[in-house]
Amino acid sequence: MPIPDTAxxxxxxxxxxxxxxxxxxxxxxAGSETFHRAPPPDAVAxxxxxxxxxxxxxxxxAHGVPVVGWGAGTSLEGHALAVRGGLTLDMTRMNRVLxxxxxxxxxxxxxxxxREDLNTELRATGLMxxxxxxxxxxxxxxxxxxASGTTAVRYGTMRPNILALEVVLADGRVIRTGSRAxxxxxxxxxxxxxxxxxxxxxxxxxxxxxxxGQPEDVAAGVCAFPTLEDAVNCVAMTMQAGIAMGRIEFxxxxxxxxxxxxxxxxxxxxPHLMVEFAGSPEAxxxxxxxxxxxxxxxxxxxxxxATSLEERNRLWAARHASYWAALKLRPGAxxxxxxxxxxxxxxxxxxxxxxxxxxxxxxxxxxxxxxxxGNFHTLxxxxxxxxxxxxxxxxxxxxxxxxxxxVGGTISGEHGIGLGKRDLxxxxxxxxxxxxxxxxxxxxPNGILNPGKIVPDQDAG
Numbered sequence: 001m002p003i004p005d006t007a008x009x010x011x012x013x014x015x016x017x018x019x020x021x022x023x024x025x026x027x028x029x030a031g032s033e034t035f036h037r038a039p040p041p042d043a044v045a046x047x048x049x050x051x052x053x054x055x056x057x058x059x060x061x062a063h064g065v066p067v068v069g070w071g072a073g074t075s076l077e078g079h080a081l082a083v084r085g086g087l088t089l090d091m092t093r094m095n096r097v098l099x100x101x102x103x104x105x106x107x108x109x110x111x112x113x114x115r116e117d118l119n120t121e122l123r124a125t126g127l128m129x130x131x132x133x134x135x136x137x138x139x140x141x142x143x144x145x146x147a148s149g150t151t152a153v154r155y156g157t158m159r160p161n162i163l164a165l166e167v168v169l170a171d172g173r174v175i176r177t178g179s180r181a182x183x184x185x186x187x188x189x190x191x192x193x194x195x196x197x198x199x200x201x202x203x204x205x206x207x208x209x210x211x212x213g214q215p216e217d218v219a220a221g222v223c224a225f226p227t228l229e230d231a232v233n234c235v236a237m238t239m240q241a242g243i244a245m246g247r248i249e250f251x252x253x254x255x256x257x258x259x260x261x262x263x264x265x266x267x268x269x270x271p272h273l274m275v276e277f278a279g280s281p282e283a284x285x286x287x288x289x290x291x292x293x294x295x296x297x298x299x300x301x302x303x304x305x306a307t308s309l310e311e312r313n314r315l316w317a318a319r320h321a322s323y324w325a326a327l328k329l330r331p332g333a334x335x336x337x338x339x340x341x342x343x344x345x346x347x348x349x350x351x352x353x354x355x356x357x358x359x360x361x362x363x364x365x366x367x368x369x370x371x372x373x374g375n376f377h378t379l380x381x382x383x384x385x386x387x388x389x390x391x392x393x394x395x396x397x398x399x400x401x402x403x404x405x406x407v408g409g410t411i412s413g414e415h416g417i418g419l420g421k422r423d424l425x426x427x428x429x430x431x432x433x434x435x436x437x438x439x440x441x442x443x444x445p446n447g448i449l450n451p452g453k454i455v456p457d458q459d460a461g
Contacts, residue, residue, distance in 0.1 A: 003042045003086065007063035011045065011087070014055050018046040018093075029070055029080070029088040033323075035334045035382065035390060036078030036419050041068065041088040048093055050166060050174060050205040057203065058172030060087060061448055067170075068450050069199035071141025072114065074133075076337045077418025079145060079198050083452040089203060091140050097121045098206070105211045106163060106180055111140020111204050118209075127211040130155040133414070134320045140204045145416045146196030150247045150319065153239075153372030154278070155212060157414070159195045166206035167194055170444040180208055193439070198416055199450040201443050215278035218246065219288055220312040221305030223295045224270040228252060228355060228367075231271040232348040234298035235371045239344055243290050244283065246276035248372035249319050252355065255326065255366035259318045262325030267318070268301075273371075274319050276312070277305075322368050326379050330364055333381040336393035338420070340404035341375040341413025351376055353403060357396050363389075375413035398424070417454050425454070 003011075011019050020026070026040035047053045060067050066086030073080060082088055095112035102125045109118060116136045118129050131142065133149035141147075143165070148157035155161065164178030177190035194201055225231035231250055238248060251259070251274065256267045273295070277287040288305045295303050306312065327333060342350050351367060358365055358380065369376030378400065380393035401411040401424050411417075411424045425433045437455040440447075447458040 003065050004063050007059055007065050008043065010059045011043070011056065014059070015045055015047075015052070018048070020044045029073070029082070029090065031073070032076070032078045032081060033074055033335075034076050034078070034337050035384060036081060038078065038081035038083045038419075039085065041082035042085050044088045044090055046090050046093045050168065053089070053168045053203050053205050054172045054174055056087070056089065057168055057170060057448075061171050061446055064446055064448065066448050066451050067203070069140070069144065069203050071111065071138035071144075072136065074135035074137045075141065075145055075418060076415050077412075077420040079416060079418040079450075079453065080141075081419065083419065086448070091203075092138065094205065100125065101180075102127060104180065105213075107209045107211055109139055109207050109209065111138060111143075111207065113139050115139060115142065122211065126214050128214050129161070129209055130212050131158055131161055134323075139207055139209070143195050143204055143207055144197065144199050146414070148370070148375075148414045150249055150316070150370055152370055152375075152414075153248055154244075154246050159192060161210045162191060162195055162207060163210055164208035165191050165194055165204055167202035167204055169202045170446065170449050174205075175202075178208065196416070198418065198453050200440055200454050201449065203449075215246075217281040217284045217307065218276060218278045218312060219284045219305045219307045220247075220274070220276045220315045221288065221291075221303055222267070222272055222274050222315055223300040223303035224268045224272050225295075225301065226270065226299050228271045228352060229348055230298045230300070231273055232351050232371065234273060234295055234300060236344050236347060237294050237298065238291055239372060241290065241294065243287050243294075244277070244279065245287070245291075245372055246278040247274070247370075248276075249274040250351070250367070250369045250371040250376065251319065251322060252367040254329070254364070255322050255368050258325035258329050258366060259322060261328050262321050263318060265318060270301075273300075274315060275305075319368070322366070323379060326366050326381065330381040332383070334384040336380040336382055336390060336397060337377065337415070338380075338397035338400060339369075339375060339377040339413055339415045340400050340409055340411060341373070342404050342407055342409030344374050346407040346409065347371060347374050347376070350400075350403060350407070350409070354378055354400050357399060361392060361396055363393055363396065370414070373413070374409070377415075402427070419453070422452075422454065
């Protein structure tokens with residue numbers, strides 16, 4: 001059902017030119033990074049303040065208009081697609097760094113600030129915000145999806161790096177969760193509830209973030225292995241040995257082939273680990289040497305490490321380009337992307353099983369991962385116009401998720417639920433899924449916030 005004329009008129013009076021119903025603006029908010037697609041929203045709004053967001057939600061709630069938050073649009077599971085129509089709330093113009101308190105190691109930002117913009121602002125302070133999902137995502141979107149990425153093995157996910165939030169609820173009420181204190185013991189953890197809720201419980205309008213010191217020294221390295229099992233076993237041994245890793249990333253031979261094609265590099269077409277060490281110069285050297293010894297035990301080849309920024313950037317360019325590089329392996333293809341996270345002892349078997357599934361099905365793709373915390377990702381390349389190929393790839397992705405659950409893992413370590421994994425929530429959470437639905441109904445009784453995501457449909461209980 002389109003937005004009622006009365007609601008549209010009220011929104012236009014509030015926002016003026018910052019409300020659009022043009023086809024171009026609507027279509028710009030209808031796509032995703034992967035195969036997920038949905039019709040465009042009925043309108044797009046660009047708020048500038050918490051007051052704007054509050055007024056918008058009050059209007060939409062009164063008229064039953066769905067509202068879907070939008071950041072940089074880089075999520076992989078269709079989180080920000082307006083599957084029920086309504087209004088897309090584009091938060092990218094709320095992009096100010098409001099406060100940096102270097103002594104307290106915190107920053108207060110609006111949700112449209114990107115992680116790269118924040119770190120540019122922090123350069124002179126000796127501090128940084130370390131969470132790195134690869135894309136230059138907005139911090140509001142990263143909080144909504146509980147993002148993590150390559151540095152999670154050292155710094156954790158978004159959740160422990162958020163001290164407080166300002167959130168607008170479905171009816172327009174504004175609440176604050178958390179504080180600027182380092183810890184608290186004073187009631188329900190509403191900050192933790194909102195982080196990862198994918199815009200289904202409220203719209204984030206301000207974040208108070210925990211900052212970290214920029215390391216004195218950083219070194220990065222790459223190492224090839226004869227087999228996938230050798231590489232993943234090296235990861236497990238490294239973590240069990242207590243070596244302090246800044247990053248430890250896995251890329252399979254197909255991923256290396258794609259990177260070579262994309263960047264003009266000449267990495268061997270073998271499984272690789274890409275690693276980073278951070279700390280004092282002495283600690284960096286010691287950790288790099290210790291990793292090198294373990295890599296050698298696992299038949300690692302050609303391990304070398306460098307401390308220059310240029311060399312480190314070149315190395316991580318390969319890892320961060322892996323998704324777009326893989327698309328070049330099959331021109332015109334799109335990706336069915338999935339991730340799972342398992343206990344470290346289960347990781348080698350899970351990655352091997354995923355690789356075997358892909359080979360048996362004849363589906364081209366690759367496996368990469370933030371394997372230092374048991375999280376791996378598969379990209380399955382399919383013809384976007386072939387329902388049969390998409391269905392086959394989704395079957396493989398489901399099998400990977402079910403295998404992860406069978407060993408005490410989770411259906412997603414960082415991609416989130418979005419459109420792609422909602423039908424697996426009952427399998428992972430059981431009765432707790434119904435509890436999530438009850439929380440959703442309590443905070444959003446009319447079901448306007450990002451409907452069709454995370455919880456069962458409200459009309460289905």
